[in-house]
Amino acid sequence: AQSVTQLDSQVPVFEEAPVELRCNYSSSVSVYLFWYVQYPNQGLQLLLKYLSGSTLVESINGFEAEFNKSQTSFHLRKPSVHISDTAEYFCAVSDRYGGSQGNLIFGKGTKLSVKP
Amino acid sequence: DVKVTQSSRYLVKRTGEKVFLECVQDMDHENMFWYRQDPGLGLRLIYFSYDVKMKEKGDIPEGYSVSREKKERFSLILESASTNQTSMYLCASSSTGFSYNEQFFGPGTRLTVL
Numbered sequence: 064a065q066s067v068t069q070l071d072s073q074v075p076v077f078e079e080a081p082v083e084l085r086c087n088y089s090s091s092v093s094v095y096l097f098w099y100v101q102y103p104n105q106g107l108q109l110l111l112k113y114l115s116g117s118t119l120v121e122s123i124n125g126f127e128a129e130f131n132k133s134q135t136s137f138h139l140r141k142p143s144v145h146i147s148d149t150a151e152y153f154c155a156v157s158d159r160y161g162g163s164q165g166n167l168i169f170g171k172g173t174k175l176s177v178k179p
Numbered sequence: 180d181v182k183v184t185q186s187s188r189y190l191v192k193r194t195g196e197k198v199f200l201e202c203v204q205d206m207d208h209e210n211m212f213w214y215r216q217d218p219g220l221g222l223r224l225i226y227f228s229y230d231v232k233m234k235e236k237g238d239i240p241e242g243y244s245v246s247r248e249k250k251e252r253f254s255l256i257l258e259s260a261s262t263n264q265t266s267m268y269l270c271a272s273s274s275t276g277f278s279y280n281e282q283f284f285g286p287g288t289r290l291t292v293l
Contacts, residue, residue: 095280106269106284106285106286112281153222157280167280169222170221172221
C-alpha cells in the first residue's frame with residue numbers, strides 16, 4: 064500500500080529565508096507526485112506535480128520540487144519565502160497505472176509560517 | 180477553469196440531525212471525492228464515486244453515506260450527526276482522461292455539530 068510521510072508538521076521561517084518541506088513516499092509501483100497548498104480558510108490548490116521526464120518541477124510562484132526515486136522523496140523548496148507563502152502544504156502520491164480510479168494518498172501536511 | 184463549489188462554507192447542526200453537504204463541479208469530471216480534514220490528521224477519504232450512481236468506500240466511511248444522481252453533483256450525508264463529525268469537509272473532482280489523477284478541490288465546508 065502507498066503511504067506519504069511529511070516529516071515536519073510545522074516549519075517556522077523568517078521572510079526571505081530559504082525553506083525545504085520534506086516528503087517521503089512508499090510505493091511498490093511507479094507513481095505520480097503532487098504538492099498542494101491550502102491558504103487559510105480555503106480549499107486545496109495544486110502547486111506542482113511530477114508526472115514524468117525531468118525530475119525537477121517548478122511552480123509559477125518560485126517553489127520547486129525534485130523527484131528522487133532512489134530515496135523515494137519529493138521535497139519542496141523555495142530559495143526565498145514571502146509572508147504570503149504562509150499556508151499548509153500537502154504532499155500526495157497516486158498510482159501511475161490507474162489504481163483506484165485516480166485516488167490520491169495525502170501526507171498529514173506541513174504548516175509553513177513565515178515571520179517578518 | 181475548473182470550478183468545484185460546495186453548498187455551504189460554514190454549517191452548525193445539532194447532534195442527531197440529518198445533514199446534507201452538496202458538491203457541484205462544472206468540468207464534466209467522472210470522479211468525485213469527499214474528504215474530511217482534521218488538525219494533525221491531514222485529509223482522510225470518506226467516499227468516492229467514479230460514475231453516476233456508483234460509489235466506493237474510502238478509509239473512514241462509518242457514519243456517512245453519499246449520493247450521486249447526476250454526474251456533476253456528489254452529496255455527502257450524515258444520517259445522524261454526532262459531535263465527532265465536527266470537521267472541515269472537502270469535495271474534489273478529477274477526470275479519468277489524461278489529467279494524471281490531478282484533483283480539483285472546493286473551498287470546503289466547516290461543520291460544527293453541537
